[in-house]
Structures are given as C-alpha cells and as structure tokens.
Amino acid sequence: YKMAKAEYNYTVDSARASLVRQEDTIIFGLIERARFPLNSPTYNQSYTSIPQFRGTLLDFLVRHTEAIQAKAGRYINPEENPFFPENLPPSVVPRYPFSQFLHPAAAMININNAIWKLYFDELLPMFVASGDDGNYAQTAATDLSLLQAISRRIHYGKFVGEAKFRESPQGYEPLIRAKIHPNFLYSRKLCTNVAHATVIEDKGALMKLLTYESVEEMVVKRVKKKAMVFGQEVSLDRDVKGITYKVDPSVVSLLYQKWLIPLTKNVEVEYLLNRLD
Numbered sequence: 001y002k003m004a005k006a007e008y009n010y011t012v013d014s015a016r017a018s019l020v021r022q023e024d025t026i027i028f029g030l031i032e033r034a035r036f037p038l039n040s041p042t043y044n045q046s047y048t049s050i051p052q053f054r055g056t057l058l059d060f061l062v063r064h065t066e067a068i069q070a071k072a073g074r075y076i077n078p079e080e081n082p083f084f085p086e087n088l089p090p091s092v093v094p095r096y097p098f099s100q101f102l103h104p105a106a107a108m109i110n111i112n113n114a115i116w117k118l119y120f121d122e123l124l125p126m127f128v129a130s131g132d133d134g135n136y137a138q139t140a141a142t143d144l145s146l147l148q149a150i151s152r153r154i155h156y157g158k159f160v161g162e163a164k165f166r167e168s169p170q171g172y173e174p175l176i177r178a179k180i181h182p183n184f185l186y187s188r189k190l191c192t193n194v195a196h197a198t199v200i201e202d203k204g205a206l207m208k209l210l211t212y213e214s215v216e217e218m219v220v221k222r223v224k225k226k227a228m229v230f231g232q233e234v235s236l237d238r239d240v241k242g243i244t245y246k247v248d249p250s251v252v253s254l255l256y257q258k259w260l261i262p263l264t265k266n267v268e269v270e271y272l273l274n275r276l277d
C-alpha cells in the first residue's frame with residue numbers, strides 16, 4: 001500500500017514544545033532508574049559470561065535491543081540515534097516517509113559515545129543510591145530507556161538548529177561560512193588583525209546566536225518543578241509527613257543545566273556548521 005508523504009515541518013516553537021514533552025520522559029526515566037541502587041555488576045564484564053558475547057550485561061541488553069528495534073524500524077525516524085550503529089540489521093517494515101526536514105549531513109552527527117560515557121561517569125552517581133539488590137536485568141532495561149530519552153533530547157538539537165536557521169538564514173549563513181571553509185579560515189589566519197580574531201570567535205558567535213538564556217532558565221526551573229510533581233508520594237491521607245521525592249529535584253535541574261542543555265547546543269552548532277555543505 002502507498003503511504004502519504006509526510007509534510008510535517010518543524011518550527012522553533014514546535015521543536016521547543018517537543019523538548020518540553022521530552023522532559024516528562026526523562027524525569028520518569030530518572031525516577032524509574034532511581035528505584036534500583038547502582039547494581040554495579042550490570043556494568044562489570046567479569047560478572048557476565050554470556051556465550052558468544054564479550055561485554056557487560058548492559059552491553060548485551062543494549063546491542064540486542066537495538067538490533068530488534070532497528071528491524072522494527074525505530075531508526076528510520078531521524079529523531080532516533082542508536083548507541084551501537086555498527087552492524088545494525090536493516091528494518092523489515094515498510095518505510096514511513098518521514099519529512100526530509102534536516103540537511104543530509106545530520107545523519108553523520110551521533111554523539112552517543114560521549115553520552116554513554118557521561119551517563120556512567122557523571123550522571124548515574126548523581127541520582128542513584130549505592131548498593132546491590134540483584135535486579136541487574138531490570139537495571140539495564142531502565143538504563144537503556146533513560147539513555148534513549150537523553151540521547152533523543154540532545155540530538156533534537158539538529159531539529160532546533162534547522163528550525164532556527166530557516167527562521168533566520170541571513171543571521172546564520174555568514175557565521176557558518178566563516179567557520180566551515182578551511183581555505184577562508186587559513187587565509188584569515190595569516191593576518192594578525194581584527195579579522196583573524198573574528199574568525200576564531202565564529203563558533204562562539206554561532207553559539208551565541210542560537211542561545212536563549214531566558215528559555216534555558218525556564219527549562220531548568222520547569223524540570224525541577226516537574227520532578228517535584230511527578231516524584232512525590234501521592235497519598236489519600238490528609239497529612240503526609242515530610243515530603244520525599246523519588247528523584248532529587250535539584251539534581252534534575254543540575255543535570256539539565258550542566259549536561260543536557262550544553263550538549264543539545266553542541267549538537268545545534270555541529271549541525272549548523274555542516275548546514276551549507
């Protein structure tokens with residue numbers, strides 16, 4: 001059967017609305033992972049001795065899950081980026097014609113290696129308790145869905161970058177051109193004058209142009225509030241003694257401020273630098 005061509009186009013507003021909705025997924029993902037303690041055997045290769053597999057239990061679960069999800073068509077959607085793109089099987093389902101909103105160079109941008117490392121080195125220790133309760137498979141499953149939610153959010157920077165470019169090409173084009181053409185950069189580098197300084201500043205200028213500090217402040221405040229609302233104990237009793245949250249709301253805002261927002265912006269810059277190729 002024939003599928004209609006998807007005409008959906010993103011705007012800065014619609015992209016922002018999606019990021020707001022994705023906050024819910026990320027915060028519930030944090031709450032779900034925080035149900036379990038660290039459960040370090042999940043990440044320790046010497047714990048598993050799976051026949052014909054080298055790696056941790058988490059690696060095992062992620063590689064096999066991504067393979068089955070790839071077959072089911074998950075990565076046809078340009079909003080999705082696999083953690084292990086090498087050797088993924090092709091989709092076996094009809095190809096939905098997602099709108100070709102992004103520049104083709106977008107497909108080359110996948111920073112999941114960095115996100116993976118960040119998750120284990122920085123993020124997990126911020127919001128899980130130490131300890132071991134044996135639920136390694138469940139732990140790995142919650143890690144994967146949280147990692148996917150975080151990855152989708154950060155790579156959404158491609159859509160935000162494209163929407164911003166389309167709303168103001170005359171603002172972005174000169175900054176992109178200044179940076180991406182090595183010859184141009186090289187010839188400017190030979191001059192020790194103000195023009196040189198301008199070129200060096202161009203990645204910064206691009207970053208500046210796409211940054212909206214007031215929006216970032218709202219994001220950071222809102223995720224803290226959502227963590228309070230989503231993570232509170234709901235009781236039918238009148239007086240609940242002492243409010244405890246399932247995941248620390250200030251950790252959620254810190255996580256956004258320190259990692260998710262900066263990485264989203266890096267993806268925006270990276271995408272825009274390739275936008276005119």
Ligand SMILES: C=C(O[C@@H]1C=C(C(=O)O)C=C[C@H]1O)C(=O)O
Pocket residue numbers: 016019160210211212213215216219260261262264265
């Ligand atoms: C995503 C955007 O770009 C930047 C990144 C933001 C974020 O990651 O939440 C928020 C504002 C901008 O500084 C946006 O403008 O909405």
